[in-house]
Amino acid sequence: MADSTTSTGSPGSRILGLTTLLGLAGLLLFAFALTEPDVRLHPTTGEEFGQFDAVRLLYLHVPMAVLTYVAFLTCAVASAGYLLKRGAWWDVTAHASAEVGTVFCGLVLVTGSIWGKPVWNTWWEWGDVRLMTTLVLFLLFTGYLALRRTPAEPQRQARRAAVVALVAVLDIPLINRSVEWWENRTLHQQSTLAELKIEDLTLFTLMLGFVVFGLVFAWLMLHRFRVGWLEQAQADRDMALAIAERHAEMETLDVDAAIGRTGGGK
Amino acid sequence: MTHLGYLLAGWGIALVVLGVYGCGVVRRGRRLAGTVPEGEDRWMTSRGENQGG
Numbered sequence: 001m002a003d004s005t006t007s008t009g010s011p012g013s014r015i016l017g018l019t020t021l022l023g024l025a026g027l028l029l030f031a032f033a034l035t036e037p038d039v040r041l042h043p044t045t046g047e048e049f050g051q052f053d054a055v056r057l058l059y060l061h062v063p064m065a066v067l068t069y070v071a072f073l074t075c076a077v078a079s080a081g082y083l084l085k086r087g088a089w090w091d092v093t094a095h096a097s098a099e100v101g102t103v104f105c106g107l108v109l110v111t112g113s114i115w116g117k118p119v120w121n122t123w124w125e126w127g128d129v130r131l132m133t134t135l136v137l138f139l140l141f142t143g144y145l146a147l148r149r150t151p152a153e154p155q156r157q158a159r160r161a162a163v164v165a166l167v168a169v170l171d172i173p174l175i176n177r178s179v180e181w182w183e184n185r186t187l188h189q190q191s192t193l194a195e196l197k198i199e200d201l202t203l204f205t206l207m208l209g210f211v212v213f214g215l216v217f218a219w220l221m222l223h224r225f226r227v228g229w230l231e232q233a234q235a236d237r238d239m240a241l242a243i244a245e246r247h248a249e250m251e252t253l254d255v256d257a258a259i260g261r262t263g264g265g266k
Numbered sequence: 267m268t269h270l271g272y273l274l275a276g277w278g279i280a281l282v283v284l285g286v287y288g289c290g291v292v293r294r295g296r297r298l299a300g301t302v303p304e305g306e307d308r309w310m311t312s313r314g315e316n317q318g319g
């Protein structure tokens with residue numbers, strides 16, 4: 001186990017990590033072994049219908065979608081905080097939450113596509129407003145991360161990124177309300193919980209999914225935040241070294257000039 | 267179990283991606299922590315606020 005002085009780990013983060021792993025094992029047990037598939041009987045024909053075992057993707061996809069919102073809203077709040085207070089803490093938090101949120105958002109798109117094939121018989125539907133607005137959100141924050149990698153003066157870059165985050169996050173209400181505002185242009189149901197008639201163990205497993213993926217999110221945020229701090233510390237140190245070297249050069253030139261050794265003198 | 271391939275693909279991709287990303291973040295932290303002098307790992311101190319950025 002790495003010493004906390006040579007890693008982003010700490011006793012607290014290790015406890016969180018261990019709890020997360022145990023939680024994931026428990027979630028897999030509930031999701032695959034203890035819950036029943038979604039099988040319903042048609043009231044008149046008596047035929048079986050529903051999502052069958054594909055419903056087990058619910059415990060993965062929905063918590064990650066909600067945590068995507070949490071990550072990007074955190075990014076927006078931290079970005080606003082940075083613009084108001086100019087503190088490094090806000091900027092590092094915004095960058096960390098944007099990166100973790102983009103990973104979650106990408107996984108939401110992929111797992112949603114995989115879930116859509118058996119349930120909707122399609123991998124992707126370009127006309128589905130919720131899918132498209134989620135894709136737009138992913139692309140906006142991918143652009144945000146690309147902006148953070150462009151060479152620029154750090155404070156200017158942080159300001160630009162904060163403005164982009166505040167604009168990008170406006171897509172979240174569109175995603176959330178799209179199934180109501182454009183109900184004829186989406187394959188998503190208005191309320192997953194109501195549509196699936198979730199109750200008892202299925203509901204418990206979904207809630208467990210929220211808790212466990214929330215722990216995954218917290219662990220990733222903690223470590224990514226600390227990486228951001230270290231990047232800032234390294235950048236500050238590099239800047240201080242460059243300034244010190246420049247001062248030393250200037251002092252050498254001043255001394256040379258004082259003793260008449262410049263311009264090919266004796 | 268029905269749709270087993272979809273289940274394995276969905277859960278497998280998600281857990282592998284999260285695991286790889288998490289390991290990558292920890293590796294970045296270890297590499298950076300080695301270059302930053304002790305005492306400047308600022309999440310453990312209160313001097314970071316209003317610095318840099």
